[in-house]
Amino acid sequence: MTAIGVSGVSGVLGLRPQAARAANAPAYNPGGQYDVSVSEVEFRRNAAGRMLMARIYQPKGSGPFPTVLDLHGGAWNNKDRHAEEPMDRAIAASGVLVVAVDLTLASEAPYPGSVQDANYAVRWLKLNAPKWNGSPSNIGVYGSSSGGHVAELLALRPHDERYSAIPLPQAPEVDASVAYVATRSPISNTFARFENAERRNREEMVKFNKIYFNPWETIHEANPQEILDRHEHVSLVPLLIMQGALDDNVLPEVQEKFAATYKAAGGTCEFHVFEDSPHEWVAKEGPQTDKARAMVKAFIARQLQA
Template sequence: MNQAGSPSFDVEVRDVDYLNKAGTPMKARLYLPQGAGPFPMVVEIHGGAWCRGSRLDEHNLNVTLARRGIAVAAIDFTMPPEGSFPASLRDINHAVRWVKATASQWRTRPELVGLLGVSSGAHQAVVTAMRPREPLFAAEPPEPSAPPANVDAGVAFVVACWPVIDPLGRYRYAKALQASGKPYPEAIDRVIPDQEKYWLTEEAMGEGSPAAALERGEGFEMPPLLYIQGEDDIVHPRAHLDRFVAAWRRAGGTLTLQLYAGEAESFITRRPGSAGTAAAIADIGDFVLKQGQAILADSLS
């Protein structure tokens, strides 16, 4: 038994192609609990300021979730210089539709599929969850393995680990920190050029901001959301978190906020042995399993 008292599953790990882009395959690493299921499943979106990283980044997190009975599809996606906004969001939208269309292969169901992301990946997870049928993101050309047209990217839940929830606000915040002089987190010197390479314009950053979109009163899907962040994180400004959480709840959405004392940015990856990391991974697992159990219970009632 694991720390939450749930069964511990053996896990199969394998790589598959989820999309072929002009002859270039995009890969997903699948973490599949070995059992009858159906298991809840997350499409996991790595971080790296939209420009770096890979599907391998959150291996320890994904293995731990799979051992608790949560299937994971950790995906690669298009990044600069191969493509800027919205190329990655098109890949992610496609990945969700692909997972839902092939759900029985992974011992899950379409209605049990959610999203999990970290940092810029969490931003993209929230955008995808909020705008699953946005034509700009659902515009991947058809291919022989494309999901059926009636399968959209709507998800049952979303887990956002320290998301860049307001890209324009974070860009201006980082520029101001840099202009003020050191000391500031070394990540600031990386994220500024990365944001410029991905977004290209401040107008695009504002258009792609979940916090700003909610404040503009635009209509979106609002699945249950778990928001995770370290209390000492100054790369992802607390003011942006507070704005988004307030706007989401004002709009009637369900949001669980978990803050971890003594933890800064990227703590789950950077501090795998910390108490905060153990607590956060347990909280993620508990949240996803709870969502899955509620959905299955509703299907039987």
């Protein structure tokens, strides 16, 4: 795990990921085939009074299995734990415990509400993964669209006191650090996406930004691209970005710039553009969706085997 300080000089926080994975990573074959059982448990009740749920995709086998946390998209204002069910099932069927959680919606609490949920979810999962035959070591994250934005913030700032504000009394010593992040169409530059929405007269996209980023200045404070541009002290875990070439929601050139900035800062970023694919191409079956599923599984395997 690489840390970048305000000077932009790289340093190391604890074990390098390669050493940690070699010591603790569970075995994983991305070509594995398992039956999957699906169950749900209560995750946490948010400040608005809604019980957030966790959906558990558990491979049927001896394990322990690698563990991945799924953070849903929905422009911070919509959707829930079911949003990426086909991807979650595909990953789980290869021998990964996948846990998809509800995130607080912007109408319930603005930023950093959903990031606090995600931070808590990592700690909660490190404590509870063994219940579902998952390994608490080397937990990864999969995030889509706004869930990808939350995943990037979670990984960049695992020890941010604002994000870790929700206590986990059963394991107060557990932190929210993760081993890797895989994303599909992540909002890696929040302000660039807002400007794109304004140019295209996407009134709902504009409105959703203003609900979530309240006060408005947080659209810059919580912008992964600007965080790197400011040379903040961050953690840089291996990152996968899958981007649709036809995406007019999160523009490919904006995503490409973020990937380049991440690598220039010292991180490992695999950036892949999917031809003839819009923002949410994985919602439909087809060759490009199959390719995305295979890419995520191969990425997970590389992180666990390095």
